[in-house]
Every structure is written in C-alpha cells, then in structure tokens.
Amino acid sequence: MDQPSTTTARMLPGKPGADAIFEQITADVARLRAGGVTPSLATVLVGDDDASAGYIRIKQRTARSLGFASPHVHLPGDATQDDLHRVIGTLNADPAVHALLIQHPVPSPLDYDAALAEVDPDKDVDGMHPLNLGRLALGRPAPRPCTPAGIEALLAHYDIPIAGREVVVLGRGATLGRPLATLLAQKRPTANAAVTVVHTGVPDWSRYTRRADVLIAAAGVPGIVRPQHVKPGAVVIGGGVRYSGRRLLPDVDERCADVASAITPRVGGVGPTTVAMLFRNAVQAAERSSS
Numbered sequence: 460m461d462q463p464s465t466t467t468a469r470m471l472p473g474k475p476g477a478d479a480i481f482e483q484i485t486a487d488v489a490r491l492r493a494g495g496v497t498p499s500l501a502t503v504l505v506g507d508d509d510a511s512a513g514y515i516r517i518k519q520r521t522a523r524s525l526g527f528a529s530p531h532v533h534l535p536g537d538a539t540q541d542d543l544h545r546v547i548g549t550l551n552a553d554p555a556v557h558a559l560l561i562q563h564p565v566p567s568p569l570d571y572d573a574a575l576a577e578v579d580p581d582k583d584v585d586g587m588h589p590l591n592l593g594r595l596a597l598g599r600p601a602p603r604p605c606t607p608a609g610i611e612a613l614l615a616h617y618d619i620p621i622a623g624r625e626v627v628v629l630g631r632g633a634t635l636g637r638p639l640a641t642l643l644a645q646k647r648p649t650a651n652a653a654v655t656v657v658h659t660g661v662p663d664w665s666r667y668t669r670r671a672d673v674l675i676a677a678a679g680v681p682g683i684v685r686p687q688h689v690k691p692g693a694v695v696i697g698g699g700v701r702y703s704g705r706r707l708l709p710d711v712d713e714r715c716a717d718v719a720s721a722i723t724p725r726v727g728g729v730g731p732t733t734v735a736m737l738f739r740n741a742v743q744a745a746e747r748s749s750s
C-alpha cells in the first residue's frame with residue numbers, strides 16, 4: 460500500500476518571491492504615474508464562462524490595486540473571429556493601452572492562437588505572441604512567458620543556483636516546457652543551466668530525471684513525477700497541473716517531498732510568481748511605450 464508523505468523537504472511557496480516582484484512593480488507604477496503615465500492593462504473576455512470571468516475579475520482587481528488602469532471588453536459568446544480581431548485592433552491602436560490580455564480559452568469555434576497573433580507583440584502581456592517566442596529563442600529582449608519566467612524567479616528568490624547544474628524539464632509543451640528550457644539555458648546568472656528536456660518520445664525518461672539537480676514537471680499529467688523519479692536531495696518544481704472540476708491535480712506526487720531537499724507546495728507554488736510576471740510584463744510595456 461502507498462505510504463503517506465512524511466515531508467522532509469523545504470517548501471518553496473511562490474508568494475514571498477511574488478510579493479518581492481509586486482513591490483518592485485508598485486514602485487515602477489508610482490514612478491510612471493508621477494511622470495504622467497498611468498500604466499494600463501486591458502482585458503478581453505469572450506462569452507460567459509464562470510471560471511474565465513472569475514480569472515479576469517482577479518486580474519482586474521490586482522491591476523487596480525497596483526495602480527493600473529484596467530479597461531475591459533466583454534464580447535458575447537456568439538462573437539465572430541472578426542469581432543474579436545476588431546476589438547484587438549482597437550486596443551492595439553489605443554496609445555493609452557500598454558498591455559493586452561485575451562482570456563484563454565475562447566469559446567469554440569474561435570481560434571485563440573489566431574487572435575493572439577493579432578495582438579501587438581509589444582502589448583503581449585503573456586509573452587506568448589509568436590514574435591516574442593522568436594525573440595526568446597534569439598535571446599532578445601521581449602515580454603517573457605509568465606510561468607517559465609515565474610519559475611526562474613522562484614528559484615532565484617530561494618537562492619537555488621542552477622548555473623552549471625543539471626536541470627531536467629519533463630514536457631516540451633509550447634506554454635511551459637519548451638519556453639522554460641530555452642529560458643533556463645540562457646547566458647544569465649539566474650539561468651545558465653545544463654537543460655535536458657524529456658517527453659513521451661523518451662519512454663525511459665526517469666533515467667534523466669533521476670540525475671537532475673533541479674527537476675521541473677511540465678507535463679499536465681497528475682502524479683506523473685513520483686519519488687523513484689527524483690534524485691535524493693534534488694529540488695522539485697511542480698509546473699504542470701490539471702483540473703478535475705475545481706480540484707487541482709498536480710504533476711508531482713506529494714511523496715516526492717520525502718526524497719527532495721526542496722519542493723513547491725501542492726497549491727501556491729508557481730502560480731503566484733506566474734501572476735507577478737504578468738504584471739511585470741505589463742509595467743515594462745508601459746515603460747517601453749513611454750520612453
């Protein structure tokens with residue numbers, strides 16, 4: 460029978476690192492406002508999905524508490540792709556809007572990726588516009604994808620060095636694993652890692668994860684990372700999650716805490732730093748447009 464976790468690892472909640480990032484954003488917003496610029500993050504919601512509406516409300520509340528303007532456009536569920544692109548075009552052209560978020564997912568048959576491609580890359584708050592992913596690959600400045608950048612920030616916050624160390628990312632998805640691997644291999648003090656990416660094409664992937672100093676789960680397969688996949692003393696970061704209704708099902712089996720030296724908690728790990736990175740992208744967009 461499976462034994463419950465006895466949890467020996469140090470927990471790595473995301474909130475302290477996120478708070479430090481929000482402190483910097485608050486100072487940046489105050490400086491911009493003192494110079495006559497109110498940073499603005501516009502949100503677009505299509506349809507009436509309760510969960511999506513809730514996520515938007517939380518982002519708007521956070522935006523306002525940080526001193527951002529937060530204009531919002533709500534399109535009906537039967538809006539067409541053209542309707543959505545028209546709204547994006549209007550927000551792109553509005554100099555008072557610095558950053559733009561299209562709530563994902565959009566109702567079928569709308570195409571989220573096609574809509575994202577319409578967003579002005581300089582206003583792309585998620586850092587997922589194809590041009591920005593290209594800039595990431597080239598190591599050029601651009602808004603960075605929020606969860607990957609949040610994971611780098613979380614590791615840096617806890618002074619967990621990855622430079623020169625073996626980092627294994629489980630998953631090569633476009634949202635998380637792939638941009639994360641690119642980011643952590645870059646030549647920067649908080650990156651510079653020897654990164655290996657494993658996926659379904661590597662059936663014996665635990666051969667790689669078992670030698671990782673830092674193992675990052677980015678698969679979206681509940682419980683896929685188990686204690687036997689972790690090198691004793693490694694750091695384990697849970698990025699992948701799936702939802703069953705409102706219940707969050709993480710990639711990392713909680714018993715990995717018995718083997719790891721440090722691990723993100725089941726809830727409140729990379730989420731808070733992801734949100735902080737979204738607002739950092741937004742304030743940086745305002746800084747770029749006003750410089």
Ligand SMILES: NC(=O)c1ccc[n+]([C@@H]2O[C@H](COP(=O)([O-])OP(=O)(O)OC[C@H]3O[C@@H](n4cnc5c(N)ncnc54)[C@H](OP(=O)(O)O)[C@@H]3O)[C@@H](O)[C@H]2O)c1
Nearest residue numbers: 606630631632633634635636658659660677678679699700
């Ligand atoms: N916490 C957050 O704020 C946040 C933000 C963004 C994303 N996420 C989560 O991150 C996860 C990944 O997102 P994504 O969009 O990048 O996902 P994705 O496109 O679905 O990619 C999943 C990756 O995991 C690999 N994988 C799946 N099952 C596997 C298995 N049994 N063995 C080995 N590899 C396996 C897949 O391999 P193949 O490529 O071979 O199919 C694929 O590369 C999702 O759970 C998502 O919810 C979380």
